[in-house]
Amino acid sequence: MSTPADGNISRRSFFSFLLVGGGATLLQYLIMALLLWTTNLSPTVASSTGFLISAVFNYWANARYTFGGQHDHRASALRFIVTLCAGLAINALSLALLQAAGAPVWLAQLIATGIVFIWNYLINAIWTFRKRQPS
Structure with missing residues (x-):
C-alpha cells in the first residue's frame, strides 16, 4: 500500500532538493x-x-518546487524547523564522532x-512536506 509521502520520493525531487539546498547555501x-x-x-x-534567511528561502523553494505544495503549510513549517534542528544536531554529532575516529576536519565535515543531506531529503519527503490526505 502506498502512502502520500511515497510520491515525494523520486529522482526529480532528489535533484530539485539538491539544487534548492545548493542555492540556499550560496544565499547564506x-x-x-x-x-x-x-x-x-x-x-x-x-x-x-x-543561515536564517536562507532557511526561509529553503522552506519556500522546497515547499513550492521540490515537493509540489500539496501539504498543510502550518504543519509543514513547524516540521521543517524540527527537521532543521535535528539536522544541526546530526551534523555536530557526526563531525565530533568522525574527528574522534581520526578523520581530518574537512573530511569529517x-x-x-x-x-x-540524506537525512534532510528523506525526512522532508516523508514527513515535513507530506501531502494532504484526500477528504
Whole structure:
C-alpha cells in the first residue's frame, strides 16, 4: 500500500532538493559576505543571519518546487524547523564522532554534510512536506 509521502520520493525531487539546498547555501554565504563587507557584525552573527534567511528561502523553494505544495503549510513549517534542528544536531554529532575516529576536519565535515543531506531529503519527503490526505 502506498502512502502520500511515497510520491515525494523520486529522482526529480532528489535533484530539485539538491539544487534548492545548493542555492540556499550560496544565499547564506552571499548574505554573510555582504554583511561582513558592509557592517561591523561578527562572522558568527553574519553567518547566522545568512543561515536564517536562507532557511526561509529553503522552506519556500522546497515547499513550492521540490515537493509540489500539496501539504498543510502550518504543519509543514513547524516540521521543517524540527527537521532543521535535528539536522544541526546530526551534523555536530557526526563531525565530533568522525574527528574522534581520526578523520581530518574537512573530511569529517564533508561526510557529515552528506549524512545530513540524506537525512534532510528523506525526512522532508516523508514527513515535513507530506501531502494532504484526500477528504
